[in-house]
Amino acid sequence: MSRRACWINCLALLVPALLVGVGCAPDALSFSYSDLPAGDVARGAALFDQPVNGAAACSACHAAGTERRAGPPLAGYGQSAGARVPDEDPAEYTFYSIIRPSRYVVRGYSNTMPSDYDKRLSQQQIADLIAYLLSL
Ligand code: HEC
Numbered sequence: 243m244s245r246r247a248c249w250i251n252c253l254a255l256l257v258p259a260l261l262v263g264v265g266c267a268p269d270a271l272s273f274s275y276s277d278l279p280a281g282d283v284a285r286g287a288a289l290f291d292q293p294v295n296g297a298a299a300c301s302a303c304h305a306a307g308t309e310r311r312a313g314p315p316l317a318g319y320g321q322s323a324g325a326r327v328p329d330e331d332p333a334e335y336t337f338y339s340i341i342r343p344s345r346y347v348v349r350g351y352s353n354t355m356p357s358d359y360d361k362r363l364s365q366q367q368i369a370d371l372i373a374y375l376l377s378l
Contacts, residue, residue, distance in 0.1 A: 271360060273335045288373025289367055297362040300371070303355065306378055313355060314348050319378040331351040336372045 290306065293299045303313035323332035327346055338345045338365075343355035362373070 251360050254285065271341070273360075273365060275334045276336070278365050278372070281366075281369035281371070281373030283370075283373045283377045284373070285367075286370035286377075289292055289315060289370055291338055294367065295362040297356060297359060314351060316375060320376045323376060333372050340368055340371060 289299045290304075293302075303311050304313045305311055306317065308315045308317045320332070323335050325331075326335050326348075335346070341357075341360035343357055344353045347353050359368070
């Protein structure tokens with residue numbers, strides 16, 4: 243094969259691979275905050291302590307009280323959530339914190355929260371967790 247033909251082959255393989263890569267970018271969300279159903283605090287509380295669909299339990303990294311684990315403690319979260327991102331509704335901030343944790347990284351912590359909860363939790367489960375966290 244000539245060197246030129248080799249380059250053309252390479253490009254023919256690379257371009258579609260890049261396009262597929264862009265299509266799978268982690269920021270592509272298949273639903274938005276406004277699609278969520280109403281959440282239920284009690285169901286959210288139960289879910290917080292359980293691993294779901296292969297995802298680590300929230301409580302593995304977060305205490306509902308004041309203890310520091312790998313993630314920030316969530317005591318008083320209902321008050322603090324509204325102060326994180328200017329002009330962002332606390333529930334919407336929480337939505338993104340669960341499914342796109344890298345969007346806002348809490349000071350003093352690193353971006354180690356799993357980023358695939360949007361695929362592991364149903365929209366109902368995400369809504370239930372938001373309701374629960376805002377009740378803390
Ligand atoms: C492997 C550890 C880990 C797991 C599991 C985890 N988180 Fe986190 N979480 C973190 C870390 C670290 C941060 C702080 C960095 C950041 O803001 O992304 C964080 C941040 C957050 C915040 C923002 C807190 C604030 O004060 O603004 C919320 C809300 C949250 N997580 C909810 C959840 C929920 C709900 C689950 C379960 C579905 C969960 N997390 C599972 C590690 C984890």
